[in-house]
Every structure is written in C-alpha cells, then in structure tokens.
Amino acid sequence: MKDYIRDFIPPILLRSAQGLRGRVVALRPTKTNGTEQDLDIYWDPKMAEMLDRWGEGNAWNDIQLLMAGRKGRVLDIACGTGRTMELLKSNPDLEVHGCDISNMLIDKAIARGIPRERLLVTDATSMSYPDQSFDWAYSIGSLEHFTADGIEKFLRECGRVARFGTFHMIPVSRSDADEGWIKTFQSYHNNSVGWWDKKCRTAYDKVAILDSTWTDRMSLGKWLVCLSA
Template sequence: MSYIDFMSVVHKSTQRDYLARVNEPEYPKAKAAELAKQWAFDYWDGDRRINYGGYRYMEGRWEKVARVMAEHYGIKAGDKILDIGCGKGFLLYDFTKVVPGVEVYGIDISEYAIANSKEEVKDRLQVANATALPFPDQHFDFVFSLNALHNLHNYDLDKALREMERVGKKNKYLCVESYRNEVEKANLLYWQVTCEAFCTPQEWEWWFKQTGYSGDHSFIYFE
C-alpha cells in the first residue's frame, strides 16, 4: 500500500469560499445537505450553493488523471477497470481515450447520474451500492474510487472497503476527504454536504488495516 496523489491537480484547481458556503442564507448547510443527499438533480446540476452547480464534461479535465493512473498501473488494452462512485462516467470515458481497448465499468448510487452519464460509456455503467458490488471475486485489473467512500457511515464503509478488495486483483486506488488540523477540519465541515466519515489520515489507515484493504490511497485536504 502506497500514498500516491493523483487528485491534487483537479482538487486544487477549484477556488473555495468556505465561509460564504456555510453562511449562505437561501441554502443553509442543513438544507443544502438534505438536497445533496438525494443524489439527484440538485446534487449534480442544481444550484452551485448546493453542490456542483452543473457537472458537465470538460475536455482534458479528467484525461490527465486517467493518463497518470494508466501509466502508473500499466493499464493496457483488454484490461478491465472499475470506478466505484463513477458519477456521470467522465473519468471512465477519458480512460478509453488514453488506453484504447480498455474495458471500463462503473457503479454509482445515483440513478440521476447514470441516466445522465456520458453516452459513450453509458452501457457500462449501472446503479449499484459500493457495499454490494455486482461482480465476481478478483474480476478487475484495476479498481478505483475517487471522493466517494467518505460519504458512507461506518457500517457501510466497512463493507465497501472489503468489497473493493474482493473484486480487484492487485491494483487498487482510492481517494477520500481527510483533515490534519483544526483549520482543515473546520473547512471540511463548512464545505462538504455529503461526507459521513470524518477521519484523520491515521484513522483512515486504521480502516484500511481493519478491512484488509491492500491498495493505494491519497487524501483530499481543504486547506
């Protein structure tokens, strides 16, 4: 298991006003969270004060992430890869551009996201829960999950990490939110609308050992 940061290039490209978000009068934090946790229109394409404010495909945004992951793990044509929490499938689509012939699969709990996913990969995506992946043991050459598993309560997080380990062969990678100090903890609380697992890096390491997760990982910090 290694710490490998594939995500900062995307995460740090967004400017965030933490106080404005938590003090928003029309969508106070509790209301925004209630809407976001429906995983429907408001979460993906509704008002920016709730969450993404329009989650659309942007040429090149995810391709750079797909490229570095493909190079690091030696992904080649014919390999099967799975994205747990794939959303609209943008990263998986970019994987097909970076590695022609790769077999991509994705699951997401959001029916809205799958229904509005990238047409080129929609037939490889399905609505499913990370706690019960609909695939055989050791089915994938590469399994990854980006910014999804921290949205699970502890009892489901345990199942999801074990499932991720079960369906993958060797190469696995996940990225989750975390905090190293009180400033980052406050910023995380101010910004998030769906997070349930608020863990320090040391606590995440405990989870990995507890569940037998053997893949690589990195953390998103709200600095």
C-alpha cells in the same frame, strides 16, 4: 462565482454558496452522529452538473497518472455522470466500467456516450458483480461520504471484485486529527491519515497513502492505494 463553486464541490461540497434546492450552506461545518449518509443529492440534476467539473486540474489528472501503463478491466465505483470514465478512454489498454447508486447519474453517463453495457446501478457496499470481475477499481471523492461501517463494507467489496488492487481519493484533515463525521453541504469524514490507514487494513494487507493534487481549506487530498496479497 462559477470558479469559486467549482473549487469547493465534492468531496467537500459548497462552503458558502446557495445550495441545491435553494438552501444556503453555512460556512462553518457541524458535527453529526455519523449514522446516516446524505443520499438524496445524488438524484438532484444540479449535483450532476457539479460532478461534471469538480475534478478538473487535480483529482482527474491524478487518476490518469495512476492508471497509466495498466491493462485490463477497471471499475469506476460511484462513477457519477461518467466524466472520469470518459477521460480514461484515451488509454486503449483499459476497459473501463462504472457503477453508481443513482440511476439518474447512470442515465447521465449513458447520455454522454458511455456504453450502457458498461454501467450498472448498484450499492458500493454490496455490489452485484461476480468475484474478481475486474483487474483494478477506483473511487474519487466518494468513500469519505459513507458511514464508518459503510467504509469497511465498501473496501471489502472492492477487494472482492478487483483482483489486483484499488485506488481511492479521499480528504484528510489538515490538522491530521480525527475531526470526525462533519457536515458542510454533505456529511463526510475529515479524519487523520492514520484513521484511514486502519480502515483500509480491515480489507487489505498492503496499503500505501499518496498525496493528491486536490486540496481545500479544511482538507488535503490523499490516495489510498490498496493492493491485494
């Protein structure tokens, strides 16, 4: 059961298992109006436990490859409990920082040994960092959970705080159709590659989209590679 749950947590959360706070998550996704994010779960300790494991063997391998050979200050946006930051410590040329909207998750990151001075509680759509504070930034399984307007704000903020470029792992629909803002356990966009390309180009001129090793039954993982001019 644990292995099954691990396979279906963010960015597409728990398909058929007992959800947080004892709720049961329906197997079939439902469409919602796309005007509000589901934020409460980021203060639930059970979510913190899931975030410690979900990228094993896929997305976490991807980001280590994407950052290999790079140097400088890097920002993990929506860093959660700091597990990805911990993995990147093996690269001595990177100074990895992290931010998240949840003070509870930031406290978990501090408890695992991430230096407090490298962590910040802030909203990804309006980050409290000076311009070009970092060389690179990335997010994993987060961007798709923002509203359509929030995605554009998130990407513009990335372009402001990271001078070279950013990487964002997101799901795209297996149908490559724009299936819209849907909800399984947590609301997210399950849309086409083209939809995401347009979103990225609201903030960046240079965009490439690469395959991720993460997949689930409804979606394929992709990396949005957004480079500054």
